[in-house]
Amino acid sequence: MTKINIIPLSGIRESGKNLFVVEVDNDIFVLDCGLRYPENELLGIDTIIPDFTYLKENANRVAGVFLTHGHPDAIGALPYFLEEIQAPVFGTKLTIELAKLNVHRYEATKRFKEFHVIDEFTEIDFGSTVISFFRTTHSIPDSVGISLKTAEGNIVYTGDFKFDQSASASYKTDFARLAEIGREGVLALLSTSSNAENQQSVASELQIADEVYDTILYWEGRIVVACVASNLQRVQQVIDASYRSNRKIVLTGQDFGKIIRTAMKLGKLTLPDENLFITQKEMKKYRPEELVILETGRMGEPIRALQKMAKGTHRTLKIQEGDLVYITTTPTIAMETVVAKTEDIIYRAGGTVKNISDNLVVSGHANANDLQLMLNLMQPKYLIPVQGEYRQLAAHANLAKQLGYQANQVIIAGKGDVLSYQKGELVLNGAVPAENVMIDGKGIGDIGNIVLRDRKVLSEDGIFVAVVTISRREKKIISSPQITSRGFVYVKASRDLIRESAELVQSIVETHLAEDGFDWGNLKQDIRDQLSRYLFEQTRRRPVILPVIMEASGRKGKKY
Structure with a gap:
């Protein structure tokens, strides 16, 4: 029997950060x-990537990285992966070009060249596994799903998808x-779950x-359009609508220029x-009613x-009186509060806000009906819901059970779980x-829970610094404690608190200086404990x- 392991390293019980391993x-x-x-509570953190420990330990066995589409949740961690593990990267033409932009702007991987362009007709034979691809509909062109054909059946990963009968050729x-793969026999289906709770019909792109x-x-x-840079389908719709309305477009956003040039070069974005x-x-040459300002960026930007x-x-x-701010991307649950606050600020500035989701149910991800249709086309022996919070994975599991799947056929895994195919199960x-x-x-993985906890405390209760100069030889304080506070209390209104804190520090230091076994670590910890x-x-x-703690030694002091 072929040895098969399926390991969701990330992209499960969370939104984004997709990385799934099939052995x-x-x-x-x-x-x-x-x-x-x-999210906001991860203060100062730029991005979060998967843990590559297992893959680094087995780097010699990594046959390649296979990409489904060009969004950051599918390609964003590639530079950090390729810095650790040299492996070929496979994807469609647009996906590979966007991946190159991502990889080559990172110093450690700017010379990486082993990219391979595939399409829906490509088959790659690795001996015990044949990998092929199938076109899917998403908010960016050239999206595909991946099928791994093994002796025990196909293992299929859908990537992000939805079904839209009116989709254009690139989508x-x-x-x-899909039906052909299903007829061949599917052992396990790894299917996206991020929109599994939605029972409503999603609006077509037309x-x-x-x-x-x-x-x-x-x-x-004037119209200010807010859009995620990598949502090329929405960008194309804004371009077409602006042209038909005789409006000029002003581009803003740092990431958009390279993305739009790449998409236009490949014919995935057309300019009428x-x-x-x-x-x-x-802009000053045109009247407000002749302008569209397209503000793009990463998610949330x-x-x-x-x-x-x-x-x-x-x-x-600057938002002006009479401006319409048109938000054309449906915000995540985590961003809803931020969007609501933003709308309030815009109205205060004299603008008006319209969300694309006000009149339509908009999503680039499969709703409940789409997920059940995928199950019916694939007929997998096992369903592994991926790409979503736990409640979304559970909703996907319930959709499968409505189609007759038993509880043991639907596996809600955790990050890092190893699912092995043994004795037919x-x-x-x-x-x-x-x-x-x-x-x-520039730090990768050097920020842990302790640092995040300190950042959270600093953001909530501030910092309290006590500086004192001593002479161990003379066993006395040379300079009285000086107290500095930031983000804790307003010093001028808390003179008594500051004075009493200084007296407490002085008492603690004097006690330690009087002892025979003076220890710097014990002194500092005692100050922390009692002052806290x-x-x-x-x-x-x-x-x-x-x-x-400063120690006086001649004319210079030592700081501890």
Whole structure:
């Protein structure tokens, strides 16, 4: 019997950061290599990537990385992966070009070249496994699903998808190929779950295009459109609607230029008029009703840019009286509060807000009916819901049970779980490391829970610094304790608290100096403990306490 392990290293019980491992005999196949952007509580963290520990330990067995589409949740972690593990990367033409942009701007991988372009007709024979691809519909062109053909049946990973009968050629699903894979026999289906709770019909892209056009055509003023840069389908709709409405487009957003140039070069984004785009300096030549400002960026960035425009802190643009702010991307649950606050700020600035989801159910992801149709086409022996929070995975599991699947045929795995095919059954067989790896500036994985906890405390209760200079030889304090506080209390209004804190520190230091066995570590810890108790009693707050002990030695002091 062929040895098969399926390991969701990440992208499960969370949104984004997709990376799924399939082991067939001695080969390891990596499906997607994405990142996710942090929620607000991860203070200062730029991005979060998967834990590559298991793959690094088995680097010689990694046959390749196989990408489903060009969004950050599928390709964003590639530079960090390729820095550790040299493996070929496979994807469609647009996906590979976007992956190259991502990989080559990272210093450690700027010379990586082993990219391979595939399409829906490609088959790659690895001996015990044959990998092929099938076209899917998503919000970016050239999206595919992946099928791994083994002696025990196909293992299929859908990637992000939805079904849209009116999709254009670059976005059209290959239903015939899906049915063919299903007839061959599917052992396990790894299917996206991010929209599994939605029972409503999702609007077709033709309906959305009409909605975008009507909005842009009939507004009698300037329009600011907020859109995620990698949602090329929405960008195309805005371009087409602006052209038909005789409006010029002003581009903003840092990531958009390279993405749009790449998509246009490959014919995945069409420009009906070469003079459609204008610079921000040229805006003053046009009346407000002749302009569309397209604000793009990573997930969440367009919303933050809108806030700056409304507050007047944006580097070049400002929301004006009569502006329409058109939010064309449905926010995640985590972003809903931020969007609501942004809308309030925009209205205060004199603008008006319209969300594309006000009139339509909009999503690039499969709803409940789509997921059940995929199950019916594939007829897998096992369903492994992926790409979603636990409640979404559970909703997907319930959809399968409505089709007659038994509880033991639907596996809601955890990150790092090893699912092994043994004696005709897929069973849990241990786990591998699968922690979150956080990126902060140039630091990769050097930010842990303790640092995050300190950042959280600093953001909530501030810092309290006590500086004192001593002479161990003379066993006395040379300079009285000086107290500095930031983000804890207003010093001028808390003179008594500061004075009593200084007296407490002086008492602690004097006690330690009088002892025979003086220890720097014990002194600093004692200051932290006693000062922390005192400050909590007085304020019910727990700031970060930083004791700084200076030792006088001749004319210079040593700091501890």
